[in-house]
Amino acid sequence: MSTPASGALGLRARVDRALGSMDDGTMGPRRRHYHHHHRRRHRRDDGRGRPRASRSVTVNEGASGTRGKNAEVTRYDDADIPRGVGSATREDLTRWLASNGLRAQKMTLESNLAEGRGLVATEEIKRGEALLGVDASCLITVERAIAEAKLGPRHAELQEWSVLATFLAQQAMALESGNAGTFGEYIRALPRRTGSVLDWPEDEVETLLKGSPSRLAAAERQESVNAAIAEIRSSFPDITEGALRWAFDILFSRLIRLDAMGGELALVPWADMLNHKPGCAAFIDLNGSAVNLTTDRAYAAGEQVWASYGQRPSSELLISYGFAPEVGENPDDEYSLTLGVDVNDPYAQAKADVLRRMGLSPVETFPLRLNGYPRQLLQYASFILCNPDKPSELEGLARTAFTGSANFGQSIFDSVRGLAQGQARGKQGVILGGVPGEIAVREMLADMCAEALSAYPNSLEKDKGIAEGRMPEFPGADAWTGVAPAAIRATQRSVSAARVRVSERRILAKTDSEVRLQLRKLKQKSLMSGM
Numbered sequence: 001m002s003t004p005a006s007g008a009l010g011l012r013a014r015v016d017r018a019l020g021s022m023d024d025g026t027m028g029p030r031r032r033h034y035h036h037h038h039r040r041r042h043r044r045d046d047g048r049g050r051p052r053a054s055r056s057v058t059v060n061e062g063a064s065g066t067r068g069k070n071a072e073v074t075r076y077d078d079a080d081i082p083r084g085v086g087s088a089t090r091e092d093l094t095r096w097l098a099s100n101g102l103r104a105q106k107m108t109l110e111s112n113l114a115e116g117r118g119l120v121a122t123e124e125i126k127r128g129e130a131l132l133g134v135d136a137s138c139l140i141t142v143e144r145a146i147a148e149a150k151l152g153p154r155h156a157e158l159q160e161w162s163v164l165a166t167f168l169a170q171q172a173m174a175l176e177s178g179n180a181g182t183f184g185e186y187i188r189a190l191p192r193r194t195g196s197v198l199d200w201p202e203d204e205v206e207t208l209l210k211g212s213p214s215r216l217a218a219a220e221r222q223e224s225v226n227a228a229i230a231e232i233r234s235s236f237p238d239i240t241e242g243a244l245r246w247a248f249d250i251l252f253s254r255l256i257r258l259d260a261m262g263g264e265l266a267l268v269p270w271a272d273m274l275n276h277k278p279g280c281a282a283f284i285d286l287n288g289s290a291v292n293l294t295t296d297r298a299y300a301a302g303e304q305v306w307a308s309y310g311q312r313p314s315s316e317l318l319i320s321y322g323f324a325p326e327v328g329e330n331p332d333d334e335y336s337l338t339l340g341v342d343v344n345d346p347y348a349q350a351k352a353d354v355l356r357r358m359g360l361s362p363v364e365t366f367p368l369r370l371n372g373y374p375r376q377l378l379q380y381a382s383f384i385l386c387n388p389d390k391p392s393e394l395e396g397l398a399r400t401a402f403t404g405s406a407n408f409g410q411s412i413f414d415s416v417r418g419l420a421q422g423q424a425r426g427k428q429g430v431i432l433g434g435v436p437g438e439i440a441v442r443e444m445l446a447d448m449c450a451e452a453l454s455a456y457p458n459s460l461e462k463d464k465g466i467a468e469g470r471m472p473e474f475p476g477a478d479a480w481t482g483v484a485p486a487a488i489r490a491t492q493r494s495v496s497a498a499r500v501r502v503s504e505r506r507i508l509a510k511t512d513s514e515v516r517l518q519l520r521k522l523k524q525k526s527l528m529s530g531m
């Protein structure tokens with residue numbers, strides 16, 4: 001008989017650094033990737049450019065009290081952003097939208113909101129109403145970008161995101177020479193800055209996100225963008241690094257995944273003025289020949305109309321969009337717990353091979369939420385901890401853990417896919433090793449929660465204090481272009497990051513206490529049955 005090795009001793013969580021997924025940063029419904037990170041290339045799937053060091057800008061103004069005089073305050077300088085960006089007035093944009101067939105709206109664009117610009121109801125709007133009505137001809141899709149930008153055959157080397165970034169950067173640079181192009185007015189109306197992690201000084205990614213799994217996600221995002229920029233510039237050397245960095249920032253904060261178009265990515269003028277509300281269930285999608293938002297609630301005149309950017313935890317909102325909801329406001333908050341086969345396990349290689357054969361990875365990430373965690377996390381943990389007499393038993397054990405049956409006839413794919421997506425409380429899989437196994441995996445989980453909690457440098461009280469701090473709105477800043485004094489941006493980053501840290505720590509503490517309660521019950525049960 002095989003039982004899991006006791007406790008979590010020696011277990012080391014490792015992280016799959018291979019690929020950060022760009023696909024996570026869109027305004028469409030969230031796509032979850034627990035194991036495979038699929039990167040769609042536009043045409044061919046060949047080698048990628050090497051990451052390149054990003055250019056850091058130093059100015060003589062400390063962005064926060066903790067940093068020195070010459071600290072970086074943003075990742076790139078305003079002079080690096082094409083000059084025409086942000087130069088369109090509200091009237092310019094409105095005129096351009098009308099000339100592109102935007103029908104009369106029940107919403108107006110306002111720019112003095114806490115979220116910057118946003119769409120506000122001008123009359124009563126009912127629940128279930130279809131708003132926006134942006135004609136499909138206004139969408140900037142990959143195909144459209146290729147057609148408009150005349151990128152030539154070299155675009156075939158690029159991934160979809162890079163095609164769009166190249167188009168945006170090229171068009172933004174063309175504004176200066178008066179060659180605006182079809183989307184010139186739209187590009188002139190885009191913000192210069194979004195506050196997303198791509199614009200964060202490197203040291204702040206380290207300090208503000210320390211302890212949080214989002215630190216790695218943020219670093220990966222920056223690295224993947226640096227690599228993409230290097231790759232684009234090897235084909236299009238005239239496009240500046242600053243223009244491309246700005247373009248990626250725009251894509252991460254505004255790109256919409258249109259499910260009705262098979263998940264196609266698009267920039268949708270006007271629709272991209274909607275701000276996100278946690279818990280909102282109104283999505284932007286193509287409906288016939290127009291992009292609509294179907295409201296999930298009624299609005300009175302004067303109220304801001306909200307969309308959902310997908311069910312995203314606050315860490316993801318912070319990384320892609322540069323904001324984090326207040327603690328407790330986001331029902332989709334989660335802590336991404338990463339665990340994997342211990343490299344010191346005598347069967348480490350064999351376990352990794354079995355997992356790979358089943359379509360899983362030797363390192364997996366599972367979501368912990370305030371209301372629980374997937375049972376598949378425990379099933380996976382029981383396999384990585386298992387300690388059979390012979391490695392030949394591992395295959396059967398994995399099948400049992402993930403499908404509930406050691407038989408090869410079992411339909412493995414659905415259950416394994418379910419496991420990797422943290423779905424459906426494991427009807428099929430089992431936790432290996434009976435009650436001792438149930439105890440061992442929970443002990444491991446409790447240890448991991450305690451370890452994760454101790455990784456945050458500040459006391460919880462201190463973090464709560466920062467998270468509850470007043471979020472500076474846009475005093476002295478231009479909400480239209482997103483340009484704010486360095487000190488305001490620094491405070492926004494600091495408060496938002498603290499909100500993420502506190503949200504994650506709440507989830508870890510709740511999981512920890514739940515798991516300890518389960519452990520007490522299980523230990524009692526095993527004591528009773530031993531009597």
Ligand SMILES: C[S@@+](CC[C@H](N)C(=O)[O-])C[C@H]1O[C@@H](n2cnc3c(N)ncnc32)[C@H](O)[C@@H]1O
Binds near residue numbers: 275277480
């Ligand atoms: C798709 S755009 C929405 C329009 C944007 N406010 C503008 O001025 O252009 C996404 C950006 O809006 C802001 N935003 C959206 N929802 C927000 C929220 N709930 N709180 C704060 N900022 C938000 C963030 O700056 C984000 O990067």
